[in-house]
Amino acid sequence: MDYSAVVEEVSKSVVTILTKQLTLDEFLMPSVAEGLGSGFSVSKNFVVTSYHVIQNARNIIVVSRDGFSSEADVVAINPFNDLALLYVKLDLKPLKLQEKVKVGEGVLAVGSPLGLDSVTLGIISSVDRTIQSPLGNPLYVLQTDAAVNPGNSGGPLVNTKGEVVGVVTAMIPYAQGIGFAIPSKLVISFLKNIEKNNGKYIRPYLGIRVLKLNKAISTYFNLPSDTGVLVVAVDEDSPAFEAGVRRGDIITEVNGKKVESQLDLVAGIDEAGISEIEIKIIRGKNKGTIKVTPVALAE
Missing domain, CATH: 2.40.10.10 (Trypsin-like serine proteases)
Structure with missing residues (x-):
């Protein structure tokens, strides 16, 4: 093609x-x-x-x-x-950011080192990878077999329609033959956070650690849902704990958007910044809504 x-x-x-x-x-x-x-x-x-x-x-x-x-x-x-x-003081045509991406979808990593087009072709191998960044925190990425070189880092990973599904990152030194990209969902939440905070990014802190649910995990632990994310830890001095979130809760929505993975939760919190968010949970046989306001986390 x-x-x-x-x-x-x-x-x-x-x-x-x-x-x-x-x-x-x-x-x-x-x-x-x-x-x-x-x-x-x-x-x-x-x-x-x-x-x-x-x-x-x-x-x-x-x-x-x-x-x-x-x-x-x-x-x-x-x-x-x-x-x-x-x-920048340049007149450039904006690219469209596309949140939806599927495993097996064809993608192109496009870069412009020294003005020379650098393009590689591949497919999306995983939409839900979590790796450790050099800063030590979890990094939520798309995985692709499209070759990534340092000059392409920061450029777009686009689908065959030319829509951006991720930002190519070549910061992982052990990624031989594997390409990673920051999902567009996190780019969108990053931009909305900046817009809400008058041109500044504020990193929100909720104070929970979660695990993505699937049928196997749900069956093994006899959980009431096989979708959403399971709260596995809550920091006791965190906004989440003060609002009533507890270990064992299953989070299914943030501000009306479905939560099916850690990425969905991180993007939802990031987008809200330090504004109040509404979390829908399942606790045992009961369903409920908890309102919590994240606090700003120093970089």
Whole structure:
């Protein structure tokens, strides 16, 4: 199948990101290190990329496919989901973010290192992978067999319609032959969080740890539901505990949206920021609703 038309259209919105960082050499003398990555437009003057692409950068230059360049300002970052939002003075066509993605779906990883189109083709191998990030926190990712190189990091993973299903991340050193991408669901919640907080990202903290349910787990533990997420721990000094969430509760919805995995829960909380959220739970034979307000977690 010929994907050239899709690549041509998507590439108009993909940019090269050049960075300069002050580092120390082996003699502890300061030196300047240069970095290279990709990004893509999500709205007028705003570009999404991976946080690790611009991490500690003192200077960021964004270059469009047609050769126009702009210094970039960092609007907001979420290191724990490896996302960053940049402001640039470039007129780029925004790409559409698509939350829905299926295992086996064909995808393209599109990058623009030094303005050269870099495209690889593959399929979605998993939509529900959890790996450990370099910061030590769980990182919720899509897995693909599309080859990922460092220059593509921060660029879009698109479906065959040219819709963004994830942000390519090459930050996992052991990912030989495996590509990962931050799901668009987390990109959308990241952008909504920023919008709600006047241009700043605030990381919300609820204080629970959960496990995705399936039929096998539900049958083994004799649970009343085989969908949703099971609360396996609640921090006693957390907003969740104060609101009445307890170990053993099954969370089925957040703010009216179904929760079928940890990703759904994280995205729902992230989108709300530090606004009150409504959680629907099952506790034994009873169903109920709990209202809880997350608190801001220092980075």
